[in-house]
Amino acid sequence: MNQSKTMEAADRRFGWFMSAPSLALLLAVILFPVFWALFTSVHDYTLIAPNFDTFTGAENYISAIQDPAFRHSLGLTAFFVAAVVLFEFLLGFIVALMLNSVERFKPIYYGILLCPLLMNPVIVGLIWRMFLHPSLGIVNYLLTVVGFEPVNWLGSTQMAIWTIIMVDIWHQVSFMIVLLLAGLSAMPKEPYEAARVDGARVYQSFFYITLPLMMPVIIVTLLIRMIFAVKTYDLIYIMTRGGPGVATDLVSYSIYRTAFVSLNVGEASAMSAILLGFILLLTVYLYRYMRSLT
């Protein structure tokens, strides 16, 4: 029994030894910047006077929260996240259900679906910016061919955020499909047979069996997608730079502007900390939920 204890200790030491290099790397590229940002957020640090001479406490946080532009960004981001996650989920679930009942050519459908997911967001942004160009883009060309008015996809304050939402859906819906499909194909077959004999129609099987059994997969998928959607930055940078005006000024981009356009790194750091808080909240909830499943 003593021997097994010493062996366990030896195992643990070996484990630490093996993971030390990657842990050190993680520390350097993640933990250090996080702490540096937190440290910056309580100082008056600008790119004009980049020093930690003045400790300001919560001042950066207060001015960030009181800043109407930042509040607008937070609200817009919440709307954006809700919209993309909801639409991607609905669309993704429908496609996953259809694919789940497909017998032939499954790998081909998978291949096609995975294409957008494999693309870099910058590339996606560039492609769609070209497609959606008001006068030279193919989308407007096709619209006029079938007799519609051309749409000012990215230049209209009403339209721009919806355009971003649509492009994000195009880019990310496969993620939902793949995860939901994995969940669906892992479902036991027997309860469905029992339900059919018990008198259930297809839609009743869906609501009484598929949905409750899929709930863990659905919740995990939604949370992961939310965490990623909150951080959306590349699409905005490439397609609209937050514009027109502040119509697509999502919080990540707004932080970038505060730091590198307004040069106020201290306040930008405070904003980052607030965003980090939201993401941590979602992550903790996700982690708790996944723990509760096992």
Next chain:
Amino acid sequence: MASITLDKITKVYPNDVTAVNGVSLDIRDGEFMILLGPSGCGKSTTLRMIAGLEAISSGDMLIGGRRVNDVDPADRDIAIVFQNYALYPHMTVAKNLAFGLKLRHVPASEIETRINRVAALLGIEPLLGRKPSQLSGGQRQRVALGRALVREPQAFLLDEPLSNLDATLRSSMRTELIKLHHTLGTTIVHVTHDQVEAMTMGERICIMKDGDIVQVGEPMEVYRNPANTFVASFLATPPMNLLPGRIESVGAGALVVAMDGVALPVPTAFQAAYASHSGKPVIVGLRPEDFHLAAGDAARTAPIDLVTITTEVLGPEVILVANLASGAGPEIHARMPRDFRAKIGQPLTLHFDLAEIQLFDPETTRVLPRPAHP
């Protein structure tokens, strides 16, 4: 309640396995029918086709006289107990039982009475609040049975519903099912491996092999007059002894069944039936329970000399395992009274009840027809 008719039903699975091969069977309204057969003979497939869960490759399926080949399982009003239970994993036992009733808009108070009644019958009341994952195999099986029973359908399809229960529970459930069938009068198709279940529960037994029906009949009928060597060797434990022999004429129409060093006179009543096989080889079927220690009427029993291989003392009885005295042929099993003892290698003479002899054609393995009783 409904009759179930299978008319030349065939099932070929997508991987080209023919699981059921042109089977015809008439299950009468209110009948308790047993499907018996070795593993993989197509029992579950047959049941699943009746339920509508498996598409029928060819043939007609009728329930209550209506052709149901293309009728959805939901519209067949039958209940099935699956071999693997197939409980709803996310619902409690009570909800599992209630599900089918809710879908059929049975009032809540009625659902509750039925659940309580069935739960009491199956002894699962303490489990009603649990999820299937919190149950033992035997408990799950009883819940699966309960889910079928609460439905009160046109017919019950039971796929080995007692296989996972301990001996005591199994025998009490057997009785409960028989009683239930008696009171409800619902058609039941019951799949089993178990000889005792087959003999005691069913009004008729349907014996299957390799996707074919070999014999259908009342339990005692199938036991007394097996259609071929497969049925003879499958039904009852220990099964019928099958030994190589030959029918020989001993003049004036008299026949004997000759085996190694043994000659069993054919009863007069069977002579006409067996006459055409005179001089030909046969397989001789002797039930273990037709061997006796004492000689009876000389015309009715014949002595057989044996050498003991071993004895299996079971308690209520002793199974003697022996060879013919000549030492040839397969082992013979004989059912002896409980105080019977014999040493290994000990020679002894048993007396066989000739009226129970069955002969089979070695080529077709089919029984040689004879009058039922001498």
